[in-house]
Amino acid sequence: MISKEALKKIFPNWEEGLYDAVLNEAELKEAKAGTALLKMGQNIKSAMLVVEGTVKLYQEGEEGGEFFMYHLNPGEACAVTLVCNFHHEQSQVLAKAMTDIKYLAIPIEFMEKWLNEFKSWHYFVIKTYRSRYEELLKTIHETAFKNMDERLAFYIERQVHQFGNTVKLTHQEIANDLNTSREVISRLLKKMENNGWIIMNRNSFDWIKK
């Protein structure tokens, strides 16, 4: 399990009792990069709090497409898993480990209980929903108003913000995340290279804009 000190660093400002509750009830799980942690339509049986690594949240299309929405980092939680106990609903999102990750899985029966017991849990849930809502707004803004070139730039900037200036993603992976085709991404990246925004290598490129 994880130490209380480590937990406090990753999830600050909780009540003492909440840390104990988490240490008692949560299971610390690991997953390899690429694993699907939560699939669309799947019944949710536990809340997910990220401890280490990065998770990507997607929307899935009925014909198999994926659409990237936002990242989850340590200290953040998957909003959809936090309150679903109210309704015993199915997941509306796909969560994928982007790197090797560690996360806390908390059985959903504690969600309502803790809302009653711990004020800091209540705040945590609200903060989580609020921040995820804002990420969705950004995502909507991009897809509603921007063309693929700008969307790609925005996507890369998010990626750079997470992992630094060297982007280690194949054109195909980017295309999947943006729900377009590889050719489109290849051509747009070539343009960016010509504009001096990136330096391309095989299997990666560097973002050098601004």
Added chain:
Amino acid sequence: MISKEALKKIFPNWEEGLYDAVLNEAELKEAKAGTALLKMGQNIKSAMLVVEGTVKLYQEGEEGGEFFMYHLNPGEACAVTLVCNFHHEQSQVLAKAMTDIKYLAIPIEFMEKWLNEFKSWHYFVIKTYRSRYEELLKTIHETAFKNMDERLAFYIERQVHQFGNTVKLTHQEIANDLNTSREVISRLLKKMENNGWIIMNRNSFDWIKK
């Protein structure tokens, strides 16, 4: 002001004290159809709870475009106004009265206070964020995976769900909401008419599909 009984009907399951607090602190406001209640970038000074009528929530593009996200009905609240006091942030959305409306405006200084005092307010905030988050997911799903014909059908279905089978919107208004042009909507509606999904009149049409 509004009576306590009416308030209870519209916002069920609150604590007694919360109803009193709202009656004491909120201002009951009215607005004509079409009014912008909250503009993007505007500083939020009060929370908005819908009492009567329908509000439309938009994302605004920098070049003036609008993009419809979802409706707010009586008993629902504008999520972004509920927690912004934490940060004194600016609105990321545009809220427009779709019909003549009545709503409760609660100064944001009470938001944090009530979170501490009323458990039912806490639940209300979480429920609000959760439902808005889910609406955003649906919206993203449509824009990410669907072509304009399907998006239009989805849009009309939402409209029908709100106001019944007769849709009293001009092609231009629909085009604005979907961030496309009138010609596109006109042509797609014509197709729907040919498919027997709608019956068109001037200034309105009837949804008769299924």
Added chain:
DNA sequence: CTTATTGGGTGATATTTATCACAATGACGG
């Protein structure tokens, strides 16, 4: 009744994105 305005129809054309087909090149296991 006449005119002005608004809502809607339609062809032509441009732009953006998707799809198909295939070539080239680097990485890696044997």
Added chain:
DNA sequence: CCGTCATTGTGATAAATATCACCCAATAAG
């Protein structure tokens, strides 16, 4: 060093959407 596979480049073409330029019809206003 060779062959295979994953990755990227690129032309040709199709489909979806945007834009422009008008016209026409219904309604409102005088």
